[in-house]
Amino acid sequence: MSGGGFSSWWLRAGEGSARKITPAGLLLGRSAHCDVVLPSERASRRQALVYLASEGPRLEVLGQGETRVGERVVERSADLADGDVIGFESLSLTVSREESAAPRVRARQPVWVLKDPDGGLFGMASSPFLVGGSVEDDLRVAGWPDAALCFRLAEGGALEVEAQADATVDGTPLPAGQRARPRRGARITLDGRTLEVVTGGAFASGSTAASGDAPGLEKVSLEFLPRGGRLTLVQGGEAQTVYLSDRRCDLVAVLLSPPEPQKAGDPIEDDVVIARVWGKQHADRTNLNVLLHRVRKDLSRVGLDGHALLERTEGGGATRFAVHDRTEVELE
Structure with a gap:
């Protein structure tokens, strides 16, 4: 890519209001807890999620109500482009891309x-x-x-x-x-x-410690959705949230809540992880490494150090989520 502009993506309702599309995602549905509420009894409480993936905005269908992009009914997921219209029975939303100057560094944000x-x-x-x-x-x-x-x-x-x-x-x-x-x-x-x-990054301490130092997370929570989930990490009172699709969410879930007697922060053997994530489907360490790479990439999109958070043991064979004994871990 080239050029000096910075792209931001928005979900617009009419000409006035718009919500910014982020890696955490915008939850759309009938529930008042959604980011965009759909005023229709036919919509599911959590109907769809629009989030910013590495390639651009993406739609994930979560509920049973009809979800369209233009004239096409979307059954599961779809990549979105500037000008696309996401249609529901009661509301239409337009995907909009804006070019602007790079965001300024905020005073509280570590450089x-x-x-x-x-x-x-x-x-x-x-x-x-x-x-x-x-x-x-x-x-x-x-x-x-x-x-x-x-x-x-x-x-x-x-x-x-x-x-x-x-x-x-x-x-x-x-x-x-x-x-x-x-x-x-x-x-x-x-x-x-x-x-x-x-x-550096959203969770940098401001020190120049070596890259292998633990992030020192205060809280890690994983909110399950009908498909995938939202992972939130808190440090220094500040939170970062990213949406993880399907198996990416399953991988983080097994690392944060492994079979007893293991606990979050322990290295979890590959065989255990593969069995929990893929079930009876055939998978091996190559599949696990690809999935691990994708989750790390998701974390990096919100300024997190995916390699520091998802650690492989020396020589491979096991993976841990880098939480410590004082980290509050919550799955909901």
């Missing part, structure tokens, strides 16, 4: 920190934050092209980097003009010099 090869630490207190060889850049690196890397604060506090010259992120090529979302601990290399993302 991301870069570490250079000499050990210097540099906080990115503004968005965008330019790194390159020019005197106009926010961080100057000798020998680099002007504005070689452009860092921005993305949705949910995640970090986004756009390369203006060919680079790599953890060894994966990042061609000029392309963007990536580096996680905490990522190493970005350009012209033989490497910058490390030391800390």
Whole structure:
């Protein structure tokens, strides 16, 4: 992708009101507890959920009432695009994409920190934050092209980097003009010099502790929906929520509520996880690793360090959700 704009997605009811679409999702239904209430007895209490996936907004049908996108009836799920109309018996909602400047860093939101090869630490207190060889850049690196890397604060506090010259992120090529979302601990290399993302994001403590340190969560809750669920993590009194679809939700559920005598925070053996998530369907460690990657990616979309939260034991064979004895764990 290219360009300096920041995209936000909205669900509009008519010309006036709109709700922002986030990774946590907007719950639509007859219940007064929904984010958008459908005034129809034929709608289910929880009829549908619209959430922001990594590729863009997506619709998940949760209830029995009819849900349409344009003229098409959606039975299970559908990707959404700008201008799509989601139709119910009693209400129509339009998906809208808006381009704007990158969001400003809020005073309470921790900044991301870069570490250079000499050990210097540099906080990115503004968005965008330019790194390159020019005197106009926010961080100057000798020998680099002007504005070689452009860092921005993305949705949910995640970090986004756009390369203006060919680079790599953890060894994966990042061609000029392309963007990536580096996680905490990522190493970005350009012209033989490497910058490390030391800390940051919505749950960063503001310290420069090593990337393997535990997140120190105060509360983790998983709210089950007719399909998938909402995972909420609280630290420092601030919460981040993300919607997890189907098996992704099942994976987190078994890690937070494993069979006795194990408890949340313990490494859960792969055989146990596979049996709970896939049941009698055939699955192996490859399937588990793919699912684990997808859940980590979901967490990274809201600025969380998926690799730190979902830990694999050394050599593999077991996975734990990184909670400690004082973390309140709730499944509902």
